[in-house]
Amino acid sequence: EVQLVESGGGLIQPGGSLRLSCAASGFSVSNNYMSWVRQAPGSGLEWVSILYSSGSTYYIDSVKGRFTISRDNSRNTVYLQMNSLRAGDTAVYYCARSVNGIVDYWGQGTVVTVSS
Amino acid sequence: DIRMTQSPSTLSASVGDRVTITCRASQSVSIWLAWYQQKPGKAPKVLVSKASNLESGVPSRFSGSGSGTDFTLTISSLQPDDFATYYCQQYHTYLYSFGQGTKLEI
Numbered sequence: 001e002v003q004l005v006e007s008g009g010g011l012i013q014p015g016g017s018l019r020l021s022c023a024a025s026g027f028s029v030s031n032n033y034m035s036w037v038r039q040a041p042g043s044g045l046e047w048v049s050i051l052y053s054s055g056s057t058y059y060i061d062s063v064k065g066r067f068t069i070s071r072d073n074s075r076n077t078v079y080l081q082m083n084s085l086r087a088g089d090t091a092v093y094y095c096a097r098s099v100n101g102i103v104d105y106w107g108q109g110t111v112v113t114v115s116s
Numbered sequence: 117d118i119r120m121t122q123s124p125s126t127l128s129a130s131v132g133d134r135v136t137i138t139c140r141a142s143q144s145v146s147i148w149l150a151w152y153q154q155k156p157g158k159a160p161k162v163l164v165s166k167a168s169n170l171e172s173g174v175p176s177r178f179s180g181s182g183s184g185t186d187f188t189l190t191i192s193s194l195q196p197d198d199f200a201t202y203y204c205q206q207y208h209t210y211l212y213s214f215g216q217g218t219k220l221e222i
Contacts, residue, residue, distance in 0.1 A: 035212075037214075043216075044201075044203060044214060044215070044216045044217035045154075045160065045203055045205075045214040045217070046214065047205075047211060047212045047213050047214060049211075050210070050211055050212065052210075056210070058210045058211035059211070060117065060211065060213075061117060094159070098207075098212070100165075100207075101148060101150065101165070101207025101212065102150050102162050102165050102207070103152075103160070103162065103205075104162070106159035106160065108159075
């Protein structure tokens with residue numbers, strides 16, 4: 001059974017750092033396209049970053065230079081390192097697997113709140 | 117980055133109504149567009165892929181159309197279970213993107 005379990009969210013002050021983790025089971029993250037998608041309170045979905053099986057990574061402009069997506073194949077886990085956090089980064093962060101461009105599995109989400 | 121714009125943002129309708137949601141891309145995405153339905157507290161569920169392909173198990177009252185920059189999702193006869201938020205998503209470029217969502221309410 002495919003599962004994605006996120007962790008690492010919390011309350012952090014502006015300018016701080018957090019690392020989100022997404023532990024996968026039932027498939028290998030190294031062979032799949034893995035992403036982080038966020039949803040701010042009362043807002044829509046925003047595709048933050050994607051990590052291709054080739055290792056290529058892409059980010060939305062608002063997080064470039066601050067966020068880094070990576071994976072640990074031995075742990076079958078995907079990470080999102082978030083630095084220089086801002087109030088606008090407050091959201092529920094979802095880990096997602098996509099196949100042929102479509103998200104077929106989502107995690108339950110982890111809440112990140114950036115506030116002083 | 118490709119910007120996806122949905123209209124309307126909110127749509128009020130009744131059971132049995134036919135409704136259409138529009139999604140416009142800032143540049144051509146060919147047919148690489150999907151539609152999702154999201155209910156409160158739940159993960160989104162894909163309804164349509166490749167602009168017009170209905171996913172397995174999705175009721176036939178849902179349909180998608182369009183190509184290039186203009187797309188539509190139509191629900192032919194609204195059912196109570198359809199009241200939710202709908203998102204379009206392009207997967208033409210390396211970084212995918214969603215529209216801002218359309219909330220369908222009673």
